[in-house]
Amino acid sequence: MTFFSRYAAVFFALVVLATFLPRFFWQAAEGQRNRLAIFYSSVSEGFLIHELDAYGQNFYRTEEGRELDQKDFVSLLPFRYARDLVRWGEMPETIQGVAVEPEKLPLSVQNVFFRPRSLDGPEIPLCFVMEAASGFVDLEMPGEVMRISGRQAEFIRTSDNRVLKEKSLLFTAAFERAGFHFPAQKAWARTSTRKPFDWGWFILDAEGSLFHLIQAKGQPQVRPVLKDFAPGIRYVQVEEHPGRHAYGLLVDWKGGVHRMNYPDYSLTPLPLKEFNPSEMRLTWRRDPLVHHYTVEGGDALSVTVTDHRDAVIREIRMDLPPLRSESARKAEAFFFPFRIMQGVPDSGYLTLRLSWNHDFLLARALGILAALGSFVLWRHWQGRSLKESPADWLVLGVCGFFGLFALLWAGHVPGQKPVERRAV
Template sequence: MTKHLARIFLLLSAAFLLAYYLPFAWHVLTARRARVPFVQYSDTGHGFLFTRYNISPETRDVSIRYTDAAGRAYERDAFEQMLPLTYFMQLEKNGAMPKTINGVKITPSAIRREMWSLRVRPDSLDTPAVPLYTVFETDSGRARLEMPDDYMRIHKNGRVEFLSPKTNKVLPEKSALYTEAFANAQFAFPVTALGSKPNPRKSYDEGIYIADANGQLFRLLQAKGMPRLARIADTAADPDAWRALRPRHIIINEIETRELRAFIIDDTGQPWLVTGKDYRLIKLPVTNYNPTTDSLAIRANLLSRLVLLQKEDSLEAVALDRNYTVLDRHEEKIESRDQQPAAKIAKILFPLRWWLVDSDSGYFGFYTKTGAACSLALNAILLLGYIIFLKLRRHNLRAQLPEYALIAIGGLCGLIAALLVPRVE
């Protein structure tokens, strides 16, 4: 009896490990990256332009095609001339850089100053974070920001603490000062969302955005050692929109022009930009953005902004002017991983799969996935083949019931486990 129990344990262990390693090996050997085009928007009237990459299945050589939305192909030089705000260095070298575009004077310094980008991926949102926050001194008299000697921690009960990493002790005076500032601002605990950029290598400090239990967003700064905590809705150009906003994720993005201050995703998954001196809220005009699975990118230049939303099987591009009014929109289908032939075969070969690391999350977890319905037919064929194999070897068929169940459920992984683990008659 003990031998049979031990073998059942070995069978389950082997099948469990094979359900991880076999699909992983199959993916490494067969999967290929989706060929997503690099999308740009022409400010000279040529609409959306694409750099498309093709890989030869025979030689694996990569070829590049430059096309427009209608599919017309261009030579590289002609393509770059339609995008002067992107390839301005090459056009300057060729003597082909225009002096003005749509009445706006074009200079290299202006192009560099107005160029910024932001990219938001699912794993950057769902990732572990240490609840210690850097509060920069914004009025130190120095030309650059400097890292402080302490870190802030916010408790659910409303207590704010500052910790010294050198002594590993709480700084009572500063902690009491900030706790009082939160109380005076009528901040409702606990914190529901927080965003900051703890890097002194930036042109200025936007501070820390903190959402309270009521969804109201506050901005925390420190000037001359004193906290400044204020509700953004009280000073913003559109206070009603701020009061209705319920942030889930906040990303601070300090740029020199201070056009973009922060990127916010609310509790419905809608993305927003916080722009300008009056903290104007801009609702990004993208379709069905899902922050848990989709990637969002924004690229800005002197004349326009380009928003890119990449889903598993589609790509959406939206061109906006400086006032964030829609200029043009483009959508196209892309090949998802599940649509690849190797992925379809994997769904048949592996009725049960599991893994620990997911591309959409920064956390370790236990993720599972079932195969296609037709994998049950393959399981039945493998089970029948295994029974015939045992009969030809003159084994006791009734003694192999655990193997039958394992193959019926686990398919190929169960069959390999049954063949590897020695049988007990």
């Protein structure tokens, strides 16, 4: 019993230490870098770099490294800073042969941001199905929510928590007509009234097919979108934009990202290399001439520019100075052979994820040896036999310094007498 209890103590201490010590370590040791953004200028047909340093100073450069002042920078990006250019009266009439109409720019300029965190997360599986054709300009949150339970869609009125029978039957029938298999696995939408119009919900059914639900004048419209999509659908990011260029982004389980085009739901894979949606951030900017994809993560920033027929025009990749210096990473490997993370980048859930350190084998080995050595010294100082509790050595061999601290805290097995110390 004491044996179990002692290793329970060691286990408890290991979990807490492996969670907090690396966290504290990186809070103290992680470096900083300047904020960097890369834009593609259709005017100069080159990349522009905007850098903000720790003192709040802005630097503007071309990709060749020529310094620009703010005004040049702004006039090279006419779609992004249209307001300024129009005010100065310097808006070019045509760019690359395409006429620029400043008042129509909001329809053709779109910015979409994707974060790994939005892939998964705790949510309450009730859907606000908005009225997409109410006749009023402003959207309103409806007075009922939809739940897709085992065999049907149910509407619950918010004012008295009652199920609306008629509406539920109406929607269930519409789902069944479209070939939907209950229950739903996941449902995605942008539930906010601050958008120009409503595109409703994208719902993944029990067999992995994707459906699109819109409520217009109280009537459901359910359309099958994707059937037998081999990589499997991981996430759909719906983007209502007044230009109606695309329904949004679709991420599959193999790490591919697709643009879901309006109005036929066809998928265009984005031309991104080395993009891992579980770890990297993606920004998609669209302007009247080009698509512009920025991938940020893994200490690098890469930008791909395509034209509207999705042919790649230019690519650029910039390595950013690493946030974690090599010496700090060596120190981490020396002290922490693994760490436990509560939060992970691609989910909003809290977990306990064990992640082993795979870098710097030598530093790790040295760390474990140092922990072993300290433990030997401690046992010697306490006058304890090295043969006592042999499993301790296993703990130390696997967990290094975490193990050392945990074992020190747990102490020896109570009641065992120290060995007689021989006179030196």
